[in-house]
Amino acid sequence: MKSVSPGGFQAIRDSQLNRLKDELYDEACRTFDDAHKKDFGVLEKQGETWGFRGSFRSMLRLILCSDD
Numbered sequence: 001m002k003s004v005s006p007g008g009f010q011a012i013r014d015s016q017l018n019r020l021k022d023e024l025y026d027e028a029c030r031t032f033d034d035a036h037k038k039d040f041g042v043l044e045k046q047g048e049t050w051g052f053r054g055s056f057r058s059m060l061r062l063i064l065c066s067d068d
Contacts, residue, residue: 025064029056029057032053036052040052040053
């Protein structure tokens with residue numbers, strides 16, 4: 001007898017899509033930081049949510065989650 005996951009197909013699809021979005025976000029942020037490290041100024045060195053780094057992360061999250 002088959003085991004059915006709570007929520008069915010849609011729940012599995014949504015959880016896997018969210019997992020993939022999180023992985024894509026993390027990889028894109030690492031790539032961005034590596035590629036632009038030399039361009040970061042005082043603001044960007046304050047943390048991931050500051051300056052150019054923060055703008056990139058905010059916009060990327062908006063794009064990845066635009067269909068949610």
